Amino acid sequence: MAVIQEHAKKRIKEIVASHKDEPTPLLVVLSQIQQEFGYIPLEVQEVVSEEMNIPVAEIYGVVTFYSFFSLKPKGKYIIGVCLGTACYVKGSQNIIDKFCELLKIRPGETTPDGLFTVDALRCIGACAIAPAVTINGKVYANLTVDRVEKIIKEYEGGAN
Numbered sequence: 044m045a046v047i048q049e050h051a052k053k054r055i056k057e058i059v060a061s062h063k064d065e066p067t068p069l070l071v072v073l074s075q076i077q078q079e080f081g082y083i084p085l086e087v088q089e090v091v092s093e094e095m096n097i098p099v100a101e102i103y104g105v106v107t108f109y110s111f112f113s114l115k116p117k118g119k120y121i122i123g124v125c126l127g128t129a130c131y132v133k134g135s136q137n138i139i140d141k142f143c144e145l146l147k148i149r150p151g152e153t154t155p156d157g158l159f160t161v162d163a164l165r166c167i168g169a170c171a172i173a174p175a176v177t178i179n180g181k182v183y184a185n186l187t188v189d190r191v192e193k194i195i196k197e198y199e200g201g202a203n
């Protein structure tokens with residue numbers, strides 16, 4: 044098991060203590076940890092498990108079930124490419140492939156400089172503007188492969 048720093052452990056204990064009386068404390072606790080730490084690795088799950096008296100397997104199940112939780116650190120810009128049916132039939136596979144090719148990573152990975160993560164998403168409810176891509180919450184409609192490079196350059200330039 045990797046060693047978790049004392050101040051991080053202390054903060055996790057504080058988060059758990061502050062939510063212990065809520066009806067669904069685990070989800071709230073994990074959401075706050077995700078927000079503050081950016082990800083929820085196994086060693087953090089182990090602290091939560093001890094503090095909440097919930098098996099690690101159960102916590103792991105929750106973290107891996109919801110796409111807004113992450114086991115690994117994410118990039119500054121999270122590119123979510125919808126691969127739901129409506130987007131898929133309009134070519135979203137080619138779009139995610141292009142992002143991955145230009146950034147030299149695979150879906151789910153983060154660039155070594157920590158700038159970009161590419162995630163494959165299920166339907167994000169924007170089928171009318173398929174294929175849809177989100178970057179840190181900003182939605183790109185009717186995206187085409189030839190716009191991908193320009194979008195990456197804008198973010199690399201810090202324009203967004």
Ligand code: FES
Nearest residue numbers: 125127130169170
């Ligand atoms: S399938 Fe992509 S937004 Fe619905």
